[in-house]
Amino acid sequence: MKFIIQTKELLTALQITGKAIKNSVVPIVECARLEVxxxxxxxxxxxxxxxxxxxxxxxxxxxxxxCISNSxxxxxxxxxxxxxxxxxxxxxxxxxxxxxxDSQGHCKxxxxxxxxxxxxxxxxxxxxxxxxxSFHNAILRTIFAASTDSSMVFxxxxxxxxxxxxxxxxxxxxxxxxxxxxxxxVDKQCLVKPFILNTIAVMELSDKVSISYSDTNILFDYxxxxxxxxxxxxxxxxxxxxxxxxxxxxxxxxxAQLASAIRRVMVFSDKLSEHIxxxxxxxxxxxxxxxxxxxxxxxxxxxxxxTGEGLSIGFLGKQMLSILSxxxxxTGFIYFLDEKTVMxxxxxxxxxxxxxxxxxxxxx
Numbered sequence: 001m002k003f004i005i006q007t008k009e010l011l012t013a014l015q016i017t018g019k020a021i022k023n024s025v026v027p028i029v030e031c032a033r034l035e036v037x038x039x040x041x042x043x044x045x046x047x048x049x050x051x052x053x054x055x056x057x058x059x060x061x062x063x064x065x066x067c068i069s070n071s072x073x074x075x076x077x078x079x080x081x082x083x084x085x086x087x088x089x090x091x092x093x094x095x096x097x098x099x100x101x102d103s104q105g106h107c108k109x110x111x112x113x114x115x116x117x118x119x120x121x122x123x124x125x126x127x128x129x130x131x132x133x134s135f136h137n138a139i140l141r142t143i144f145a146a147s148t149d150s151s152m153v154f155x156x157x158x159x160x161x162x163x164x165x166x167x168x169x170x171x172x173x174x175x176x177x178x179x180x181x182x183x184x185x186v187d188k189q190c191l192v193k194p195f196i197l198n199t200i201a202v203m204e205l206s207d208k209v210s211i212s213y214s215d216t217n218i219l220f221d222y223x224x225x226x227x228x229x230x231x232x233x234x235x236x237x238x239x240x241x242x243x244x245x246x247x248x249x250x251x252x253x254x255x256a257q258l259a260s261a262i263r264r265v266m267v268f269s270d271k272l273s274e275h276i277x278x279x280x281x282x283x284x285x286x287x288x289x290x291x292x293x294x295x296x297x298x299x300x301x302x303x304x305x306x307t308g309e310g311l312s313i314g315f316l317g318k319q320m321l322s323i324l325s326x327x328x329x330x331t332g333f334i335y336f337l338d339e340k341t342v343m344x345x346x347x348x349x350x351x352x353x354x355x356x357x358x359x360x361x362x363x364x
Contacts, residue, residue: 001060001061001062001064001088001089001091002060002061002086002087002088002089003036003041003058003059003060003061003064003087003089004058004059004060004084004085004086004087005041005056005057005058005084005085005087006056006057006082006083006084006085007077007080007081007082007083007084007085007102008082009056009057010041010043010056010073010077010085011074011077011078012054012056013032013041013043013054013056014032014043014045014070014073014074014077015074016045016052016054016203016225017032017043017044017045017052017053017054017070018032018045018070018071018074019045019052019199019203020045020046020047020050020051020052020199021045021046021047021070022047024047027112028067028112028116028117029046029047029048029117029118030069030070030071031067031068031069031070031112031117032044032045032067032068032069032070032073033045033046033065033066033067033114033117034064034065034066034067034068034114035065035114036058036060036062036063036064036065036066037060037063038059038060038061038062038063039057039058039059039060040055040056040057040058041055041056041057041058041060042054042055043055043056044117044120045070046117046118046120048118048230049193049196049229049230050195050196050199050227050228050229050230051118051120051121051226051227051228051229052199052225052226052227052228053120053225053226053227053228054224054225055224055225056224064089064114065113065114065115066089066096066098066111066112066113066114067111067112067113067114067116067117068098068109068111068112069109072109073109076100076107080102080104081103083102083103085100085101085102086100086101086102087099087100088101089111095110095111095112095113096110096111096112096113097109097110097111098110098111120228121214121216121217121219121228121230123212123213123214123217123218123219123228124212124214125212125213125214126212127210127211127212127219127221128161128165128210128211128212129208129209129210129211130165130180130181130208130209130211131181131207131208131209132205132206132207132208132209132222133207134180134181135165135180135209135211136200136201136202137178137180138165138167138178138179138180139157139167139197139198139200139201140201140326141176141178141326141328141353142157142167142168142169142176142177142178142326143157143169143176143194143197143198143201144169144176144322144326145169145170145171145174145175145176145322145355146169146170146171146194147170147171147172148171149171152171152172153191153232153234153235153236153237154169154170154171154172154237155193155194155232156191156192156193156194156232156234156236157169157191157192157193157194157197158189158190158191158236159189159190159191159192159218160187160188160189160190161187161188161189161190161211162187162188164179164180164181165179165180165181166178166179166180168236168239169194170237170239172358173316173319173357173358173360174319174322174323174355174356174357174358175239175242175354175355175356176323176326176355176356177239177352177353177354177355178353179352179353188213189236190213190218190231191231191232191233191234191236192218192229192231192232193229193232196227196229199227200220200227203225205222205223205225206222206223206224206225208222208223209221209222213231215231216230216231217229217230217231218231239356242342242356243344243354243356244335244337244341244342244344246337247335247336247337247344248336248337249280249306249308249309249311249335249336249337250306250333250334250335250336250349251280251285251304251305251306251333251334251335251336252304252305252306252331252332252333253285253302253304253305253331253332253333253334254302254303254330254331255324255327255329255330255331255332256330257302257303258285258287258302258324259321259324259325261287261300261301261302262276262287262317262320262321262324263321264298264300265287265288265289265298265299265300265317266289266317266318266321267298268289268290268291268296268297268298269289269290269291269298269317270289270290270291270292270293271291273316273360274289274316274317274318275289275314275315275316275317275360276288276289276314276315276316276317276320277289277312277313277314278311278312278313278314278315279310279311279312280304280306280310280311280312280313280336281310282306282307282308283303283304283305283306283307284301284302284303284304285301285302285304285306286299286300286301286302287299287300287301287302288300289317311336311338311339312339313336313339313343313359314359314360315343315357315359315360316357316360319357319360320357323345323355323357324345326355327345327347328347329347329348332345332346332347333345333346333347333348333349339359340359341359342356342357342358342359343356343357343359344356345357
């Protein structure tokens with residue numbers, strides 16, 4: 001069995017699908033699967049929970065389904081100039097021997113039979129087509145809030161399909177919610193692990209993505225590249241219950257100025273807690289931190305648009321910076337109910353997108 005694939009096309013496919021591959025005690029899962037037909041080759045990478053496939057062109061004298069070490073093949077191709085690669089596959093008792101010939105020489109690698117590779121999910125539901133940029137933006141602006149504790153349902157992010165699409169991530173102390181698309185679709189909630197969403201959000205793929213799902217899996221179809229993922233189980237908490245319905249204290253602030261002030265005072269915060277204190281009064285928000293053990297302290301004043309009674313409250317520095325880094329406007333709005341209730345941050349007063357943060361320390 002022989003087939004030909006261009007170096008650059010195969011290398012790109014291996015790099016994309018390789019994002020789904022992890023070190024495993026099962027050798028075949030460290031491989032790239034190549035499903036070769038006469039004119040096409042489907043390259044697949046998987047870790048059982050995540051499957052990424054990329055379809056590329058090839059010329060073959062038959063059909064074969066073979067698995068080859070992704071890392072070794074990628075390392076080899078990375079050192080080659082663009083050229084057609086000639087693959088010759090010889091069948092052995094327990095697999096294959098693959099000989100790859102290029103303009104300067106050749107290499108030989110063992111191959112596994114593709115029938116032993118994890119089975120890619122099959123999803124038949126109607127697809128929802130949306131803009132890739134909007135979807136990836138929603139992921140990147142909310143995923144930071146997802147819990148890193150795999151035992152919690154918060155360790156997954158929620159994608160809701162209904163009157164539009166909404167992504168939600170939370171960890172019990174902070175919540176990030178982003179809505180986009182005005183399309184009306186059948187109601188469905190999907191719990192997707194953050195590492196899966198992070199994987200696709202940084203990939204430069206097509207302008208459109210079609211999303212379809214079953215009870216156990218979800219498919220992100222970018223055309224030549226497809227991402228299948230196993231859904232997490234469990235019921236995601238209703239985050240709307242944590243959103244305060246009354247916000248008597250509204251503060252308009254400059255995003256860059258507040259973020260800079262927090263970064264400066266964090267230098268002097270307690271390294272274990274990273275507590276930052278916020279003292280609000282007419283026209284001014286004072287940001288401060290201290291490390292009593294080291295006798296260090298820092299304080300910065302930021303001009304804000306606010307008139308009313310004073311307020312003192314505390315939040316974790318890194319969490320606040322994560323929120324501010326995901327705002328895409330020059331100014332933002334902070335909403336307070338009192339010193340004991342979650343803070344809400346929005347880009348505009350009309351925006352449905354929001355970030356919630358629980359006070360880390362109550363300040364008298």
